[in-house]
């Protein structure tokens with residue numbers, strides 16, 4: 001797989017787009033407890049931004065942006081973990097290319113919200129440093145797997161059918177120019193807890209693999225197929241975070257909403273609309289309610305591959 005170009009500016013930087021699971025079926029469980037998935041992951045225009053601002057003695061990080069305050073710039077941050085993992089690999093396999101950088105993260109996406117912001121940040125960091133150090137793009141995938149199940153798909157940052165625990169990636173249908181509305185109620189949801197609630201709630205449902213075409217020409221065609229799918233983590237997440245039900249109902253009640261569903265392990269939910277313009281118009285209607293309740297919203301379209309603005 002190839003991945004999008006980084007933008008050119010004084011400081012090398014790139015965007016880390018929100019991952020949306022249009023459907024998410026749990027198909028099995030590995031001996032180590034990780035769940036096997038079948039999911040259609042796509043990317044929204046909404047994004048964080050990662051920049052390499054200056055050479056530094058050690059890898060270091062500062063964070064700003066609307067969701068920066070909820071996040072420590074410490075050794076556990078996925079940006080630093082990704083930078084150090086690639087640095088170790090580049091140093092040992094290529095030799096000598098272990099220069100360190102100061103990194104800046106603009107955190108625009110809510111944390112622990114089912115849209116893989118941390119995974120996207122880690123993947124963006126890998127892409128940026130790979131370019132600096134001339135590391136082959138394909139070499140990033142094994143490193144990505146060690147950082148989190150969602151990181152490989154975020155390295156590619158293009159629509160993909162995701163299987164295994166997230167490391168098996170196949171091309172997704174070509175997407176229509178549909179509208180996307182994202183709504184997060186401002187409550188972080190723990191991914192391990194939601195998987196645990198899934199297992200406790202009865203676990204895997206046997207069902208045929210969804211059929212996906214090569215392309216969807218319209219949002220309506222896409223939703224007709226998505227209606228035969230679901231997010232298996234939605235009910236367990238709802239049991240932990242009941243406001244998800246209110247978010248889903250609010251999205252579904254908006255004019256021209258074609259589908260309302262939760263992404264990943266929640267709590268962010270998405271609405272699909274016929275066009276980006278109709279998603280933006282719907283978001284305006286939701287504005288008063290979302291401002292009153294402290295909900296984060298974003299409206300637009302899918303991230304189109306090959307760009308990273």
Ligand SMILES: C[C@@](CO)(OP(=O)(O)O)[C@H](O)COP(=O)(O)OP(=O)(O)OC[C@H]1O[C@@H](n2ccc(N)nc2=O)[C@H](O)[C@@H]1O
Pocket residue numbers: 021024033034035036037039113114115116119147148149150151164165166191192195263264265266
């Ligand atoms: C559920 C998904 C769907 O895309 O998205 P998010 O809700 O995180 O956005 C992902 O599988 C999340 O991937 P990611 O957030 O990278 O998970 P990891 O850090 O690797 O794992 C966190 C924990 O989730 C559980 N986990 C994760 C992935 C998986 N396939 N099976 C699991 O059981 C495990 O308990 C694991 O300890």
Ligand SMILES: Nc1ncnc2c1ncn2[C@@H]1O[C@H](COP(=O)(O)OP(=O)(O)O)[C@@H](O)[C@H]1O
Pocket residue numbers: 071076077078079105110111112113114115116117118119120121122150191264265266
């Ligand atoms: N750069 C980062 N952005 C977001 N979360 C991060 C980051 N680095 C580490 N984390 C941690 O990763 C966990 C999952 O975060 P995130 O990727 O936002 O979740 P989700 O995939 O559910 O949207 C959180 O516990 C968070 O503290």
